Amino acid sequence: MWKIFNIEVYKIFRRPRTYIAFAAITALIVIIQLGLYVDGDSYVDFLMSGLKDSFDFQGKILNGYLVCYILLQLLLVHVPLLIALVAADMISGEANMGTLRLLVTKPVSKTSFMLGKFLAASFYTLLLLIWIAFLALAVSTWLFGTGDLIIQKNVYVVQISQDDVFWRYAGAFAFAFLAMLAVTALGFFLSVFSENSIGPIVATISIIIFFTIMSTMSIPLFQHIQPYLFTSHMVNWKEFFDEKLDVSDNVIKGSIQNVQQLYNSAIVLGIYIVVFVSGAIIIFKRKDILS
Amino acid sequence: MTEEIIQVRNVSKFFKNAKAVNDLSFSVQKGDVYGFLGQNGAGKSTMIRMLLTLIKPTKGSIRIFGNDLATHRIDILKRIGAIIEKPDVYKYLSAYQNLALFAKLSGIAPTRSILMDELKRVGLSGREHDKVKTFSQGMKQRLGIAIALVHEPDIIILDEPTNGLDPQGIADMRNLILHLRHERKKTVLVSSHLLTEIEQVATRILIIDKGKKLVEGEASTLFDPANTIIEIETANNENTLLKLQESQWGQYIQPISGHSVKLKMHKKLLPSLHQWLVQNGVEIISIIPRHSLEDLFLQVTSGKNYVENI
Amino acid sequence: MKLLFPFLVFIFSLNTVQAQDAATLVSKLKEKLQKVHDYEAAGVLKTDVAFIKAPAGKIIVYYKSPDKFTLKRQGGISILPKGGMNVNMASMMSFDYLAIDAGEAIVNGVNTRVIKLLPKDETSELILSTLYIDPLKLLLQKVITTTRSNGTYEMLMSYDKYASYGLPDKMVFSFNTKDYKIPKGVTLEFNDADKADMEKMKNKKGKVEISYTSYIINKGVSDALFK
Helix, strand or coil, rough: CHHHHHHHHHHHHCCCHHHHHHHHHHHHHHHHHHHHHHHHHHHHHHHCCCCCCCCCECCCCCHHHHHHHHHHHHHCCCCHHHHHHHHHHCCHHHHCCCCCHHHCCCCCCCCHHHHHHHHHHHHHHHHHHHHHHHHHHHHHHHHHHHEEEEECCCCCEEECHEEEEEEEEHHHHHHHHHHHHHHHHHHHHHHHCCCCCCCHHHHHHHHHHHHHHHCCCCHHHHHHHHHHCHHHHHHHHHHHCCCCCCCCCCEEECCCCCHHHHHHHHHHHHHHHHHHHHHHHHHHHHHHCCC | CCCCEEEEEEEEEECCCCCEEEEEEEEEEECCEEECCCCCCCCCHHHHHHHHCCCCEEEEEECCCEECCCCCCCHHHHHHHECCCCCCCCCCEEHHHHHHHHHHHCCCCCCHHHHHHHHHHHCCCCCCCCCCCCCCHHHHHHHHHHHHHCCCCEEEECCCCCCCCCCCHHHHHHHHHHHHHHCCCEEEEECCCHHHHHHHHCCCEEEEEEEEEEEEEEHHHHHHHHHHHEEEEEECCCHHHHHHHHCCCHHHHHEEEEEEEEEEEHHHHHHHHHHHHHCCCCEEEEEEEEEEHHHHHHHHCCCCCCCCCC | CCHHHHHHHHHHHHHHHHHHHHHHHHHHHHHHHHHCCEEEEEEEEEEECEEEEEECCEEEEEECCCCCCEEEEEECCCEEECCCCCCCCCCHHHEEEEEEEEEEEEEECCCEEEEEEEEECCCCCCCEEEEEEEEECCCCCCEEEEEECCEEEEEECCCCCCHHHCCEEEEEEEEEECCCCCCHHHHCCCCCCCCCHHHHHCEEEEEEEEEEEEEECCCCCCCCHHH
């Protein structure tokens, strides 16, 4: 399996299309950072407009931590597309190139083959997220400095002390990796069914869009199934950015408001990953390679 | 008795309602160049894919090196090299990178010099580091051969290896097969619809049609150069026939059919016949030696004569 | 009838005396507070609003007579009620006013005199200021202020080490808040909130508590700090 993993990682990073994702992410993040650098105060005024009738804010609201949060909110909705480009190509791409039939005739078990490929796709996902973390967090804090993080949720505002923020980002990125791994697993699963990459890529993105719509619409019918959709859980990295209060309504530093929600979401995402990958392996082992 | 290195017993493969391979049994002996023949859609590629575990048989058993393929897949595949139709490799990698990658997958870790030697051996010297997307079909085929051979397999399986090759490429492939058999002592299973090529290299032949075996046997007993059919088309076939009947060639004459005069004789007499015809003023339009294998093939696949296990 | 006139004179005199007492009390308090020309105070600020979860943070408060005041958080962000929080005691009384005695009240277990200050300037931003003064210790226990732009707010003080300067150890600043509304497109959260949370958010009172840990009094404060 590790032999396959090494070979697959080598192949992934030899293809120009892999770097498109990194370039696209970089361009997006840089443009947003530039915009905020030039005109961030106006954006902050807009963000805070709901509160400014009652409150004055002193201190650096527009800091690297807030910029990172804004970037994650915008990007993590679109990163699945970039992941699908690689994950949904893992098997179908080989079939399309005609290399699948040569690979399967090599003395490697089909299970190891599939696991090695999935791990390689996961590694790509991990590197993509690390790159996002570097640009969104490290570069933003370098450009904008650090400070307390103020986040507006639907019904309340959360302010997190700057010395209480970093570990939350570490947790959020780890959770986001798990969420993106679910996307990777879905793309990988769909890749088994096709001999060209376009179909699985489009199918992966379509499913994510469809499920995301179902996850976000407040229709009673959808609300029954929302807890079971992986897209409902993918956004819960945000739970790292909410704090508990004690009985005197004092913020408990280092706390997470809804830890159980995080665990539940992580478990749901983990189940989806296992189901998709297992399904891909079982189907591949039974499949006739006719390409 | 020579060891049977591949044993296929009552193998069938059904796709939905179509029987691609139907209760097929055959065996390949060690050192054979086993010619696997059939029309397009006869089931050759399906059978080869089953040998390479790309496809699972619906019924039957396959044993290679004395072991069941289903349960000893990895051990068996370590000793097999294959080219399946047009060999496709990674176009965005170089020849060297492709070969190194597939060598690793085959379970070996050859040094740089070994890989370079392999590429030189297949005539890719000087192009090792060029991206495969710049290669011609023949060069890709040669790279495919290097990949199939790099781990020194005991069996080489070639499925339609001459597809897309020019005459020189076809000749090179023929020479390779002969080299593999005679110098490197490999067992080769080659499927093709180019009868002339198979005829020149095969030691044993299997002809299938609609997934069923029609003929299997030693090449020497299936087609004999002494029984070559010579078809002669002339400006006046009747006149030519009369002249031949009165000559030493009369013993070889076959019943006339169509627009040509047929003789059945040893292939090596053809130059003499040609010379005699010219000397006797026969205006030759064409003179074509019809190979016995082609005859046999057409005969069996047209359904006129099924001959089992000669 | 013969007794009515002297009675009315007596009542009027009493009021006059009490009015004088109110103004005098305020003046005395003002005089005490004006002994502090400047200070630098360290403390902890906690914003307590139903729809804001904010951690307590260390602050430094600077005051310079007569009306320079600034609050700086040491790193981080301060969320303060609109209109600023000029919680300086002396500034409560730094305008032309008419002092009216409004009786007595107990605040924090202390008997206080309730004195209403009406600004004489009718265009003043300040409409009314009600002071609850401990007459014995000359300490301002509570102030309720109504302004034109920022509504009504209340300050509740408690004293300890710095009582002699009239500087509180703890101050609670209470105010009204407007509904918190934000478009979902900003939060990108599309699930409705917990019902319990929603109920809690309806509380429209907010508080800011400052607990002072130390004062540096009359040692000089640079004007640059107030820019």
